[in-house]
Amino acid sequence: MKYIESFRDSDNISDIYLIKHKQSAVTKNGKPYESLILQDKTGTIDAKIWEPNSAGIEDFDVLDYVQIGGSVTSFNGTLQVSVKRARKCREGEYDPADYLPVTSKNIDEMFASVLNYIEDMKSPYLKQLLEAFFIKDTEFVSAFRKSSAAKAIHHGFIGGLLEHTLSVANLCNYLAQAYPRINKDLLISVALLHDIGKTKELSCFPENDYTDDGQLLGHIVIGTEMISEKIAQIPDFPAKLAGEVKHCILAHHGEYEYGSPKKPALIEAVALNFADNTDAKLEAMTELFASSAEDGWLGYSRLFDSNVRKTGE
Amino acid sequence: MKYIESFRDSDNISDIYLIKHKQSAVTKNGKPYESLILQDKTGTIDAKIWEPNSAGIEDFDVLDYVQIGGSVTSFNGTLQVSVKRARKCREGEYDPADYLPVTSKNIDEMFASVLNYIEDMKSPYLKQLLEAFFIKDTEFVSAFRKSSAAKAIHHGFIGGLLEHTLSVANLCNYLAQAYPRINKDLLISVALLHDIGKTKELSCFPENDYTDDGQLLGHIVIGTEMISEKIAQIPDFPAKLAGEVKHCILAHHGEYEYGSPKKPALIEAVALNFADNTDAKLEAMTELFASSAEDGWLGYSRLFDSNVRKTGE
Amino acid sequence: MKYIESFRDSDNISDIYLIKHKQSAVTKNGKPYESLILQDKTGTIDAKIWEPNSAGIEDFDVLDYVQIGGSVTSFNGTLQVSVKRARKCREGEYDPADYLPVTSKNIDEMFASVLNYIEDMKSPYLKQLLEAFFIKDTEFVSAFRKSSAAKAIHHGFIGGLLEHTLSVANLCNYLAQAYPRINKDLLISVALLHDIGKTKELSCFPENDYTDDGQLLGHIVIGTEMISEKIAQIPDFPAKLAGEVKHCILAHHGEYEYGSPKKPALIEAVALNFADNTDAKLEAMTELFASSAEDGWLGYSRLFDSNVRKTGE
Amino acid sequence: MKYIESFRDSDNISDIYLIKHKQSAVTKNGKPYESLILQDKTGTIDAKIWEPNSAGIEDFDVLDYVQIGGSVTSFNGTLQVSVKRARKCREGEYDPADYLPVTSKNIDEMFASVLNYIEDMKSPYLKQLLEAFFIKDTEFVSAFRKSSAAKAIHHGFIGGLLEHTLSVANLCNYLAQAYPRINKDLLISVALLHDIGKTKELSCFPENDYTDDGQLLGHIVIGTEMISEKIAQIPDFPAKLAGEVKHCILAHHGEYEYGSPKKPALIEAVALNFADNTDAKLEAMTELFASSAEDGWLGYSRLFDSNVRKTGE
């Protein structure tokens, strides 16, 4: 299969792509045409059907997988596909994994690392809490392994939530060793749980968009409620510990303006906030660098509120 | 009984007061003495036992009710009690209602108004939700009727939470009539529920201080969880409505910086935020005016970030 | 008459519309054309004259009423009129009321409610002040009844200032009853007067744009000066009361950053600020909902700094 | 007369001072005493009457001029007067000019410079406006020459308003020459008028405190209204020019957060804002340096949000 990231001016293409977006329009001269966005796991590209009523163009819809025939052209410096033929495909003709962005790491291995952390837990209550999610709740496990960590910005791909969660847990593991005042079991637990609300805040791929509850409540409160429900089923779970776990989740964005209803009041909440933020920003910059073939300055980044530059080797 | 607000310079007093605070100290000349704060429902006053080891001074502790004999003096323009005799009292010698700040309104009548709003509810689901709290949960009802709405600033007295809740519901009732786009049942429901988390955020009088969960989670999240628990027990409660109710609670402070993890996204959430804020500020200014015998300018108020002035008749 | 809000793709139209905007341009191929915006009281729509020099196209100008013949097409998902014939109309051929946005309420009835509030005023000085504007100053009355309350956002239509003023006065009337510390006469007076400066800040419809003084001074200061002029003509108007009235006007935006040179220092100023803000935001959301046929989420609103959603029935 | 700034530990004093403040109090041992603040034009000092009922202590009140006998002592590193004798004086026994802070410059000469600027004015309308204040309104002239420019911070002395006004006008005169796009007559006029509202915002010395209107309206709006009244009496004063003059006054604090209801929109408003701010800050630092005998670092200044240091010679 010819991936979108490898398209070059004047290429002829003839492969199956996911239709991310589709809109009818007319040119300034009044001629109707169709405006599309094609997607595969390597990216997206604009496409136009200039003759929508011609013989080779069959009917299809958004999120269909469609066999596209056409050629690549450059318009205002941007590549674009001029579509000559389009045929809607049946399941089986394509592998969905080719069309959705996915982590470059091994999902099974990453999940095994999560389970290792749970295995090592000394607090019986925290261990039960984590097992209730990551071992016993198979529906949660399935969603957690597939979710992205965001619509965009960083870890916005299948397995992204797992990858981000593990990175944060690893960094917290380092911090717990370096700063002995930290309660390691508590910190590792909230690292593993901090973003579980995202399994309900964002819908599945290929949509990967905010759900109703995602917009009304947000993943911080959704996740806190998920934890409360599990805790209610664990006999004698200490109230003080429950409050500490939930506080760390509520405060993990660190500042009110980022949607945390509480500021970190425990050393574990402070550590989680830094670990989450550090991983998010370093991964975001890594993805930013990967998305550009340029060396040196990449222009202004809103996330970093600065022009950013790739460091030389 | 001689109330603290009526104390004047040179008065002799001989009555029972609640000991709010007690600390041992020594004068600059090395003489030990005791520093107290006496409280009744009309206010508090500093008191000193200059001769703590004299015959008339019995042993007592913070939050005891103590028979105080002594005289009122003025020190640096502030009144102060010089204590000559002190005797710890037994239950029955005093009426606790005389010693705690309490709403000036009738608690039974106010609570009846709350029940009226519930009676009028057309949505069967919202009605069941409200009944689950205000009718069936007697422990909640008991706490709700007694709680204050704050440690200080406004409605910081027994019945204050009920008084504030009813004022907000009344204002929301007006708004629902004036702005037909508002879903009245939803707005009245969230008005009645918006601060229920305060029954767990603050401990009972006479302490009336933040609880552990109050500090770690805050009344916004505590209240949202209380609602989720009740909703889970109501068959077929619509998920969309549940999301709307909880969103209004989460967003009722209006701004991230005031601890709301979400900004108002529904017209009912906008209306609740204004009603809550309007009642809080108008009651706060009313209490500020009542606390000063001065006419005209009362000096700088941090809450209003301005010098404030009593309007003339 | 066929209103703009009812236009659908492929409709043929032949009616009189107000020309809101007109600009000459050339296509990428160098062909000249005219770009227009047509307006009636239901909205606006883009229109193009692709053959500006053809026989059916007469000369006309911005703010003319023009008989338009043509057809509706969809371009990039947006409707547009392709104009074939255009003829400038004479006064009498059209009713201006069809072309300007206007309140859906009865202007006479609303103004009668304003006069009722003045009738009920007990303070002779405030009553004289209000009469000086709303009864004796016929030029002011005429402007006040027709003004909008804003260029956009909320109440941006003929009668909008009156509608907003009355809503604020009604809410203030409720607050004065609910919070007895409020001086009702003072609060109702400043509610009626708070935005009178807008009669000079904005020019008349159909322009409805900022005047020179509107931009240089703003309606808060303009309104305060209008009040000072009237007060100067009322014998023995108490200086203290004059200061209070003007303070409420100056502080009614509540925060420096919204153009208030003073923060509310009186309880009536606090109440007016909340009433004004509550009406503005609830009306803005009502208009936002009315402007969209969509149910559910309407996307991001800058005014509310949030995605907003229509509540279900 | 022995001025307060020259008091040293162990000095005996016997002179007349203004009583700025007076309060009755009792020592920790219950002994009553009087706490005073004495003032002359060189500063203030705390004083105590330890034996208020002794023979040499006559009755007097705040703002009385009192013949004080006593000695200077050092308490916690601060000088203090121990008062042994006190006698209230009659007018004629003292010269008020010795007791109030006053500009170190010549008031007549400064006022002559103001009149020179008016003399040079080419615009007949602006000239008439300035004459209406600075020549024809003798009550205004008298107040303007005596007012301070602030309660504290900078120019907080008799003649301070005149001194600040002239400094700002001089700097504006420089700017009008250096930047030819500036309308010099307009800029000089608004420089002379920018703070005239302070004659009503602050009461006269020795009180020098905010008036009722000062707190409710502020000097920016008061001054704008004073200008409107004078303009109304000048035949044919151009409306456009009137708007420009008033805009410069309204915008002269530059930012909403400093109480300006408008931001500078004219180059003259920008220039006035900078000239006002530059003079205020440079004079404030000059006064700060003069108030300390220390060399080098003077500690944290809230106005400059920094530790500040005297530059070496």
Add this chain to the structure above:
Amino acid sequence: MKYIESFRDSDNISDIYLIKHKQSAVTKNGKPYESLILQDKTGTIDAKIWEPNSAGIEDFDVLDYVQIGGSVTSFNGTLQVSVKRARKCREGEYDPADYLPVTSKNIDEMFASVLNYIEDMKSPYLKQLLEAFFIKDTEFVSAFRKSSAAKAIHHGFIGGLLEHTLSVANLCNYLAQAYPRINKDLLISVALLHDIGKTKELSCFPENDYTDDGQLLGHIVIGTEMISEKIAQIPDFPAKLAGEVKHCILAHHGEYEYGSPKKPALIEAVALNFADNTDAKLEAMTELFASSAEDGWLGYSRLFDSNVRKTGE
């Protein structure tokens, strides 16, 4: 030569212009064309080569000087050149001074004024420091005389850095006379040195863009390091004076948010900050006025966060 600012619709042009920008593109119909920006010292204009492969179009590149033949047309209300002939010119055919924006003042005269200030310096150390830059360092002098003071906003032209520096020094000279607490030698010195880092922050014309070090370090730190290097070569330069000079440079933006790592702590630093800001804003408004033929309101300016208006004569 026909300057760009004099181009009118339908003009034919045949002159040499600098190519500021060049990009290949295709029309919606698939036809390739070239999009250019032409520049001379009076401004820039868009240009199109609709037939890039025609006989009259020779090959050229960005920053070449090219003989352009074509005609001016209006597209969407904006002028544009339709290019028919294009020929790359050799050095000697054109005068670069005609193509770059340049100060309207005399560079030699301005630089002489700078030298005069140095001549008048009484402090031997500051005099040596200034001479080390403005007299002995010929490479610096050459760069300083040619640099702009900014990419845009104000003084964004050849000689702009010199013009801005002299204006700031002149204003500082005024302030040093008006406020005797200021150390004049120090203030004039830091005025002359405050923006020298811009000679390395921005590359030369015609690029005039941020250098690598400009983006990574900024002109404030670059300038401070340049001063440190020169000071290291002056025997016995007092450490205290060196700290004061460098502090004024570091603090000259006045606020952290504008990139100053320190807030002004010396009166000279306060004065320099105001002088720099005043000149920048008054020059920016002057340039804004000059760039528009309109009278009256010029629309919203982000720099001034306000609509701005030309004052009438």
Add this chain to the structure above:
Amino acid sequence: MKYIESFRDSDNISDIYLIKHKQSAVTKNGKPYESLILQDKTGTIDAKIWEPNSAGIEDFDVLDYVQIGGSVTSFNGTLQVSVKRARKCREGEYDPADYLPVTSKNIDEMFASVLNYIEDMKSPYLKQLLEAFFIKDTEFVSAFRKSSAAKAIHHGFIGGLLEHTLSVANLCNYLAQAYPRINKDLLISVALLHDIGKTKELSCFPENDYTDDGQLLGHIVIGTEMISEKIAQIPDFPAKLAGEVKHCILAHHGEYEYGSPKKPALIEAVALNFADNTDAKLEAMTELFASSAEDGWLGYSRLFDSNVRKTGE
């Protein structure tokens, strides 16, 4: 020796302490006394000499080591020493290490870890730069090993700068392994160098206060200049690398408001900013916990803008 942290009410003491502060004062009754602060490495305590002229009290000064005889009393709940005898000691009578706060870790071992990082450096230029400081510049090494990292808040003790630097380098080492896009040599280098300016920003113990240059320039700019000086002595040090090193130092506070003149533009600058902030906050909370014997809530912390709580075991 009896350390200050072990003092209890009624203890008699007779040991040598460092005099941190000394001030003469008089009681309200006019009796002179001396107010002291005693210090050893475990803390400080107030002390009073009520009879300064008695036989046992010899003359001494601030920063002297003095043999103190007296007793511990409790005043307003705070311990205080009542001094009966005081004798100034000679060098040799005491060990200064007992009197200054010092890291609890081994300075030699920590410094060896720093040298290990340098040893492992692959970039010859960065290795030379680090050696120029940490190996060849013995004066720097001596200062660096002894400096604190702050006046207060965190690492405010001898060896604190070394301890903080090593912690940040260790965390950066972890990050460089976890995020392969990071240039490890660059990140470790800037971690080791990021706070070297503090050796000149703060004076030596026991003063440990801001120096002149510390206040005027700050450690960020001082450190950048120190690096520039060393780089200038390394032949062929690449300009690009020099810019990157200095940028990381300049941006390491992350935000303008914390004194960084640049925001992080390189991934190494982002990582350094997080590592520095994480270590500072976790160490600050660790020190806060250690400073209080209380369990649970410790009250409001300005640094964390929240009440903070020790987590349970």
